Amino acid sequence: MQVPSQVEYERATSVDHALTLLSRPDTRVLAGGHSLIPMMKLRLAQPEVLVDINGLAELAFITCDSHELRIGALARHADLLDSAVAGEHFPIFGDAERVVADPIVRLWGTVGGSLCQADPSEDLSAAFAAARATAVIRGRDGDRTVQVRGFHLGPYETVIGPGELLAEVRVPVWPGTGSAYEKVARRVGDWSVAAAGAVLRLGGSAQNPVVKDAGIGLTAVGAEHFVAAQAEEYLVGRKADAETFAAAGAIAAQHCHPVADQRGPEDYKRHLVAELTTRALHRAAARVTLSS
Amino acid sequence: MTMRVAVTVNGTEYAREVEPRLLLIHFLRDELGLTGSHWGCDTSNCGSCVVWLDARPVKSCTVLAAMADGRAVRTVEGLERDGQLDPVQQGFIECHGLQCGFCTSGMMMTARWLLDHYPDPDEAQIREAISGQICRCTGYENIVRSVRWAAKHDQAGPDDATEPRL
Secondary structure (H helix, E strand, O other), X not given: OOOOOOOEEEEOOOHHHHHHHHOOOOEEEEOOOOOHHHHHHOOOXXXXXXXXXXXXXXXXXXXXXXXXXXXXXXXXXXXXXXXXXXXXXXXXXXXXXXOOOOHHHHHHOEHHHHHHHOOOOOHHHHHHHHOOOEEEEEEOOEEEEEEHHHOEEEOOEEOOOOOOEEEEEEEEOOOOEEEEEEEEEOOOOOOEXXXXXXXXXXXXXXXXEEEEEEEEEEEOOOOHHXXXXXXXXXXXXXXXXXXXXXXXXXXXXXXXXXXXXOOEOHHHHHHHHHHHHHHHHHHHHHOOOOOO | OOEEEEEEEOOEEEEEEEOOOOEHHHXXXXXXXXXXXXXXXXXXXXXXXXXXXXXXXXXXXXXXHHHHOOOEEEOHHHOOEOOEOOHHHHHHHXXXXXXXXXXXXXXXXXXXXXXXXXXXXXXHHHHHHOOOOOOOOOOOHHHHHHHHXXXXXXXXXOOOOOOOOO
């Protein structure tokens, strides 16, 4: 029988209340709990105090205007998967959410929880990194913003300090953008062996599309900040065609740092990165609408 | 160190003094004696512990009882109404949707939720809905048939969809 260690439980009634509770030493935010509670059972996490933020409806939103998609930290995976506005501007999030765990877990697990868990195999970090999203971190002295590309300090470690709370994620919306996420897992609902997300902004014409901007995120393969920076650089200004996308995939595979584990050897993971990056770029490009 | 947790389970309010670390599945089984929900893998993989928490299915081995304080829980014991089995329960009987029965309560709670939201699911939707749950007896074929049976009879019967489900 697996049970967590003794722990104190506090329920936050407002964001301010949560911030006050979180200023105590050795506290952990409890949202969906689908990573934290299993880790507590295994003694990989042993906080003294849990601050339950599930009642904070003001953090459970998904909104979009012409220039920004905003996702509250307490939005559930299922909410993001179902969100029409998010799907319209960023199909990458629907692609990624569809392969996060299983439908029951997705009803409770949260977007903010996934980012803060900072698991190297977690899917949303790469998706948000690809989309150049910004994390809004709330503290008792107000908000500060951090690029998702700088949000993770390493496995299970983020820039969020004591007394702070991830409040929302903001994603810039550009016209002429398409996006996609491609993942290989050993079985349905499992963690990625490897995955790649692409966000492409295209210019030129429908006959001759050119890459204006590219974001590529990689999951579970030791990419710094979950990003394939060299591949992004390579893409900008080039023709958006099969040759370019294949070359970008090869560059992404070359510059990441997968390690062999029970999910596969290193060379297989690099092969997946090349293939999945290329596929994600194709799908992202196909989702862009350009006038002819 | 204990705290008072008050939960409405299948319409009845229960309050207990429990440790904050107590998991909801153990609260239901050991504190309330509602042993229809099964405690399986303990790692949120198998889904035999699925119950509803505020109208959404959840793997209750991965939720603290404290998190359910002030909320409503529905378990397999709450499917039957006035001596009438829910169509999902009847479907599992009609189509032999179980052998050992260990996964069944979780499967039925997910199936009930699926049908409340998608009254006419196809096979792919049913398989997707139960993809976080494991059955080692049926090969899932009969579970899918059972849910389809329930979908047909949900529509045909004097529907109680207007009644609150919790």
